[in-house]
Amino acid sequence: MKKIPLTLLIIGISITFVLSFAMPELAGKVKNDISSMKILYSYSVTKSFLEQTEETIEIASVPLGKVKTQDVNIRTDVQLEETPLNIQGVVKGNLNKPEEYKHKVTLTGPEKGFTYRKYYLTKNYDKGTYTVIRTNKITGKEKEYAGTYYEPSAQDPIIAWSRDKK
CATH class of the missing domain: 4.10.810 (Virus Scaffolding Protein; Chain A)
Incomplete structure (x- = not known):
């Protein structure tokens, strides 16, 4: 020690x-x-992946024959559940960093045969559990913390897509 x-x-x-x-x-x-x-303390963090979750946001709907220019600013952040304030920084330091999608986009309406085109962004998150063991460097006493995390997915954290509707 x-x-x-x-x-x-x-x-x-x-x-x-x-x-x-x-x-x-x-x-x-x-x-x-x-x-x-x-x-005073040292920390050991262990993560366990459970599943991928998503959040889809509609950013625009453009009718046939129209063009729309728009600023799109979306951010994925780390989210923690059941996490005391004194270890949030330690847990966040072991997760993927927030991702930002900042673009000025030109959105066009659909081809003939469709009425409008809807544009979406999907934020993908990896959900899992964590365990933190905090060790007092002076006494050697340990305390364990556990909770759930959502971090921006390492692969494709933000996906832009569209669908044509009749």
């Missing part, structure tokens, strides 16, 4: 405490920097 000098931990806590009274606007930044150093 790696030992961390107790004086370093006490100094970090003292700096945060003093700044919270003297300069409160800096206290939060220093506190976050200290916690991001992971002085």
Whole structure:
């Protein structure tokens, strides 16, 4: 087990405490920097894929013979269920990053024989479960957290498609 000098931990806590009274606007930044150093805890994260889920959004409907130009801005984000705030950053750091679809698109109506064309975007997510084991670097005490995650799918996180309707 790696030992961390107790004086370093006490100094970090003292700096945060003093700044919270003297300069409160800096206290939060220093506190976050200290916690991001992971002085007190180490983390082990395990993911298990369950299934792929999707969310489809209709972005436009264009009638026969018409053309429409449109800005399309869609984002897929990581979503967590049953996750305490103190480990959300650790879990998110082990998942796929958010994806963005930002395009200016020209959408055209359908061929003759159809009335309109509907345009869609489908966001694909990988759903799974995670387990985090948090270990106190000083005492060696472990705590386990578990929950469900949705992350942008590694393959085809966002798919654009259309359907012609009569």
